Amino acid sequence: MSHRICAAALIPSGFALEQFHRTDTGLEIVVRPTGKTSICPECGSSTSRVHSRYRRRLGDLPLAGRPVSVVLIARRFRCSTIPCQRRIFTERFEDGAVLPWARRTARLDLLVYHLGLALGGRPAARFAHRLMTPVSNDTLLRAVRRRGRPGFTPPHVIGIDDWAWRRNHRYGTIICDLELRQPIRLLPDREPATAQAWFMDQPQIAVVARDRGGAYALAAARALPDAAQVADRWHLMENASRAFLEAIRGSMRPIRAAIGATVINPALLSAAERLQYEGYVRREETATTIRRRRASGA
């Protein structure tokens, strides 16, 4: 009885529990639909004329560390609408808990989709086995593809940069919507013409954040002459950092004079400071040796 109460709380809405038992491979929940009628997928009319019943076996979310399969006592209905081409159909479930042809419940399919999306095929398959939801790498990738790409919202503020398909071998271009904070396109290479062609299809773009190289700047200038071009945050910081270091490096003599040169006495340093100082002395000796040998033609 306690099993019955527990399982009844876990089955999807629209189904009634028939049986619940343990098997050699996990848990098995037998359910039947509670609705009296079903909607013909062809003409949309409702019917209560049952043609036959059969059993469908569906994978479901694991329970208490055990794989769960749902045995659904599915019905086939007759469509009696005269002009309708379909005469017999398997009942559809309105809340989408079980889709036609599905071998998993919708809630398990959602888990499979997110695993595939987050980890890829094989890593997700290994993880899924540990989650007691064994699926193949192919199925995980199919689940991701089946749901297709997310909708495309024309961007207004974008960031563009190159990225490596394989480092030092092949590079592509990544474009991000900076308002949505999401990557929106991967281009196959980093050629200006490729980026320019993509820009041409997006005349609504108002701001292009890019690197310091000339390629993307040229592509944006040609395709989007009215768009503002700005250095992206990373390259801005890189520029500022480099300019600061150059300014400091060129002014070290007056800076040392201003703060007063100090002679370091190692005996007065802490252990950590002494290690740091000794490393500095070693590097200076190495650099001096290299300069001397180079000057002598080595």
Next chain:
DNA sequence: TAAACGCGTTGGAGGAGGCG
């Protein structure tokens, strides 16, 4: 090492026929 591909297997969907 992971993704893609080809292919065989499994089982869900739809229809025909038959029985009570």
Next chain:
DNA sequence: CGCCTCCTCCAACGCGTTTA
């Protein structure tokens, strides 16, 4: 008329192999 069995078709799946 309700519902069962049986059959065919094909979507979903997993496995072995190839490709990157």
